Amino acid sequence: MHDHNNTLEWDINDNHIPKRLGTALGTGSPNTVSGVTTHDAFQEWADGHSRFVYRPDSEEARRHSSGWAMRNTNNHNVHILKKSCLGVLVCNKHCILDNGDTIHLRPAICDKARKKQQHKACPNHKCTGRLEVQPCRGHCGYPVTHFWRHTEFAVFFQAKGNHDHPRPEPKSSAEARRVGHSYKFSRGITRSLLLNNSIASSLQF
Ligand SMILES: [Zn+2]
Ligand SMILES: [Zn+2]
Numbered sequence: 001m002h003d004h005n006n007t008l009e010w011d012i013n014d015n016h017i018p019k020r021l022g023t024a025l026g027t028g029s030p031n032t033v034s035g036v037t038t039h040d041a042f043q044e045w046a047d048g049h050s051r052f053v054y055r056p057d058s059e060e061a062r063r064h065s066s067g068w069a070m071r072n073t074n075n076h077n078v079h080i081l082k083k084s085c086l087g088v089l090v091c092n093k094h095c096i097l098d099n100g101d102t103i104h105l106r107p108a109i110c111d112k113a114r115k116k117q118q119h120k121a122c123p124n125h126k127c128t129g130r131l132e133v134q135p136c137r138g139h140c141g142y143p144v145t146h147f148w149r150h151t152e153f154a155v156f157f158q159a160k161g162n163h164d165h166p167r168p169e170p171k172s173s174a175e176a177r178r179v180g181h182s183y184k185f186s187r188g189i190t191r192s193l194l195l196n197n198s199i200a201s202s203l204q205f
């Protein structure tokens, strides 16, 4: 198991999660320490069964951020935020771009927006495919889950499952793509006119 805080025994669902820095408790040995000894650097692509402890002032941790497209999920424990993976948007023809890359876009977190993304024309101009969501089945057939829990001294993170799909493009490039939208929009219409003489399918892109 890849685990930076492996000197500590804790599970995010424990009643008593470590609350204080080990040094504050005055214990020297990392094996006997009952608190968090170090904070981890933020892990954008945490995968597999993993646990991290972030600084309470970590901006990414405060936003419960991830490279994976995660949406809030109901949790019986209101003190622990649970999120589950939405997978990735892929081309239904699984086309390969000139640079050898494949289509792996970021699914929208909002249900309505994500519904709109599907069945759009594949952004590869040489491809006639459509976008579809490849769901995550990385946790015993169900989506990978992330758990977040805040204490005064740390933000605890725990992931369960191994993503069984490509990484979605990071948020930053998804935003950059949105800026260049008008260009793709006109290209999409042109392509659509040439291929099937219909612009209806591209109007929403
Ligand atoms: Zn590591
Ligand atoms: Zn395609």
Ligand SMILES: [Zn+2]
Pocket (backbone or CB within 6 Å): 068, 085, 086, 087, 136, 137, 138, 143, 144, 162, 163, 164, 165
């Ligand atoms: Zn996933």
